[in-house]
Amino acid sequence: MTISIEHPADTSVATRLPAISQMVGVGTAVSGTPISQPELLGLMEIEDPRVRSVYLNSAINRRHLTLPTPDAAGRRGAEPQGDLLDKHKRLAVEMGAQALQACLKRAGADLSDLRHLCCVTSTGFLTPGLSALVIRELGIDPHCSRSDIVGMGCNAGLNALNVVAGWSAAHPGELAVVLCSEACSAAYAIDGTMRTAVVNSLFGDGAAALALVSGGREAAPDGTSVAATGPRILKFASYLITEAIDAMRYDWDRAQDRFSFFLDPQIPYVVGAHAELVVDRLLAGTGLRRSDIDHWLVHSGGKKVIDAVVVNLGLSRHDVRHTIGVLRDYGNVSSGSFLFSYERFLDEGTAAPGDYGVLMTMGPGSTIETALVQW
Known part of the structure; x- marks a missing residue:
């Protein structure tokens, strides 16, 4: 198999970033x-x-x-x-x-x-x-x-x-x-x-x-x-919220004699409060602003988590429609949730050459992970 990479014609700073690799299929x-x-x-x-x-x-x-x-x-x-x-x-x-x-x-x-x-x-x-x-x-x-x-x-x-x-x-x-x-x-x-x-x-x-x-x-x-028609990966940015390191954890429950997952009820607000920080770092040096991002593919962490991200990043419900739909139909499927959203987005067929997207996941640490991509 040979996969050929096609790059959109664009002169923005972000486009001139060297692509790390390209996303060519999802399932x-x-x-x-x-x-x-x-x-x-x-x-x-x-x-x-x-x-x-x-x-x-x-x-x-x-x-x-x-x-x-x-x-x-x-x-x-x-x-x-x-x-x-x-x-x-x-x-x-x-x-x-x-x-x-x-x-x-x-x-x-x-x-x-x-x-x-x-x-x-x-x-x-x-x-x-x-x-x-x-x-x-x-x-x-x-x-x-x-x-x-x-x-x-x-x-x-x-x-x-x-x-x-x-x-x-x-x-x-x-x-x-x-x-x-x-x-x-x-x-x-x-x-x-x-x-x-x-x-x-x-x-x-x-x-x-x-x-x-x-x-x-x-x-x-x-x-x-x-032909590789998926988006090119341009950049990653992470943030570890060390003061909330125990807010999400999977550890041994002695009372039940088994492992047990714990979620602090405050975690949506912790994630929301730091979402802007990590996205700004992701876009730093690219010449892009949040308003330049055409597509947002966010982890389906839960209703309150999604709401917190929407409010703190100034997004619309339409921006996170795939995230909301995956939560509705599958719940939180942990590490693969954002790929369920990405699959729905591809099926929708709304991406145009040159569009920018941000992928975002959240989890224990507490951690926010992001990636910048371009079609």
């Missing part, structure tokens, strides 16, 4: 059963009106979840940590393989074209890593180089993109894929407490893959060429 997959918030409340037998309000006011219609099998009485109990790890391994490989294949199909590529696979997950721990398991599952060339990013949380998709874009730049014409596979059902606490309600009401299972290639041509035996 997503889900697992489990689609379930609405009222249905989930019924299955979990939650009657507390305060807890119910968290679910019912989440701006989520449905999510895909793989819940434990009900017992003889029809009740679903908490799963031991070992069972959750098994669930993560099974779902992450299944969803990941489906998303990767969908991504390569959209890029006009085959599994045999893949030269580097980077897998991202935070909903379980595996050794060997997810990348090795996916390579075995799909029969990918065992010479394919790989990397795994584990435990960084919802922001990790852009962390991986940053790293793999560097690999891509060092290997012109070779295909790399970032694969985010999050079995959030494997990090689920079956109870009706307010502490877990924030998490239980939010996350869903999902995987997303993004294909990258840098400039140049790779000799192909059949002489074929695939």
Whole structure:
């Protein structure tokens, strides 16, 4: 396979920035059963009106979840940590393989074209890593180089993109894929407490893959060429909010004898207050202002998080329509959420040559990650 890179004619400072690599394909997959918030409340037998309000006011219609099998009485109990790890391994490989294949199909590529696979997950721990398991599952060339990013949380998709874009730049014409596979059902606490309600009401299972290639041509035996029509990646910017390092965390819950994810209720306001800072740094030196950004693809972190970003960056609801739609239909699918939005954006077909876009993810640290791209 040969992928040719086409650059738009533009004389802006940002356009003259050297492209790190180009996004040439995306694919997503889900697992489990689609379930609405009222249905989930019924299955979990939650009657507390305060807890119910968290679910019912989440701006989520449905999510895909793989819940434990009900017992003889029809009740679903908490799963031991070992069972959750098994669930993560099974779902992450299944969803990941489906998303990767969908991504390569959209890029006009085959599994045999893949030269580097980077897998991202935070909903379980595996050794060997997810990348090795996916390579075995799909029969990918065992010479394919790989990397795994584990435990960084919802922001990790852009962390991986940053790293793999560097690999891509060092290997012109070779295909790399970032694969985010999050079995959030494997990090689920079956109870009706307010502490877990924030998490239980939010996350869903999902995987997303993004294909990258840098400039140049790779000799192909059949002489074929695939036009790379996706956006060029121009720049990254990050911000670690160290004073809020414990606001989002996944650690051992001694009371439940399992890992448990915690979200501080104040996190939307923490993220919102720092969003402007990191976006301004991203645009610094490019000659661009926020008003020059045509498209915003933001992590579906939750209703309050999205609202905080919109207010602090002066965006419209239309600017984050894909983010809102993904939250509504899938919930927060962690590290791959922004790629679900990117897939919807591509399907919409509204990008024009020369348009600028900002990708933004948020997660534990607390961290905000951004990337500047151009079509």
